[in-house]
Amino acid sequence: MGFLLAQLLSSWNVYAADETLANAMILKQRGDWDNASRILLQLTRFNPSCAECYFHLGEIEESKLDFTKAVTYYTKAAIYDPVYYFNLGLNYQTVGNLKASINAFQNYHQSFPMSLEGMIALGISYRKSGDIIKGEEIFKSVLYLSPDNPAAHFNLSLIYIESGRKNEALFHIETYRRITGTKWMPYNIKKVFNEK
Numbered sequence: 001m002g003f004l005l006a007q008l009l010s011s012w013n014v015y016a017a018d019e020t021l022a023n024a025m026i027l028k029q030r031g032d033w034d035n036a037s038r039i040l041l042q043l044t045r046f047n048p049s050c051a052e053c054y055f056h057l058g059e060i061e062e063s064k065l066d067f068t069k070a071v072t073y074y075t076k077a078a079i080y081d082p083v084y085y086f087n088l089g090l091n092y093q094t095v096g097n098l099k100a101s102i103n104a105f106q107n108y109h110q111s112f113p114m115s116l117e118g119m120i121a122l123g124i125s126y127r128k129s130g131d132i133i134k135g136e137e138i139f140k141s142v143l144y145l146s147p148d149n150p151a152a153h154f155n156l157s158l159i160y161i162e163s164g165r166k167n168e169a170l171f172h173i174e175t176y177r178r179i180t181g182t183k184w185m186p187y188n189i190k191k192v193f194n195e196k
Contacts, residue, residue, distance in 0.1 A: 020042070021040075037057060055073070078107070083108075085104045086121065090121065120139075127162075156172040
């Protein structure tokens with residue numbers, strides 16, 4: 001009888017936690033971040049390994065532009081589920097902490113090596129940090145897997161402009177423009193090609 005009661009209580013606690021998480025998501029979507037955060041923090045006390053709870057707390061703090069708290073929550077989320085290293089990396093990228101961003105994206109890439117989105121984010125962090133050799137390597141890998149990936153072509157054009165490789169930059173920006181159907185060109189590339 002005791003075992004059955006324990007199972008029943010355990011099932012009820014999981015159901016209650018799911019329902020509470022759903023309520024927190026409704027509040028979050030409505031913009032009631034304080035009450036959503038309160039519920040999510042209560043859930044983390046009930047289940048300290050609730051990666052999804054920490055992720056949503058990170059999103060709330062990022063929406064409030066409190067990137068320090070967002071990093072804290074995304075870090076906790078990533079400890080329990082490596083998918084959240086991606087959000088951690090983006091947050092670090094946003095505040096310009098490129099070394100930490102690269103580290104987070106490398107951790108993400110270890111768990112999800114075929115994620116083009118993760119590879120592109122890692123390549124952007126390398127490019128922005130000035131490591132254009134590693135950035136170029138990453139974007140070439142993306143193009144190997146997805147030859148018409150506009151983000152890879154765009155970022156390679158920026159890398160080639162930075163390294164003085166004008167013809168390669170032109171090829172990749174024109175490929176980007178063909179794929180996306182846009183005539184837009186970044187100012188630093190337009191300036192090199194004197195396009196009006």
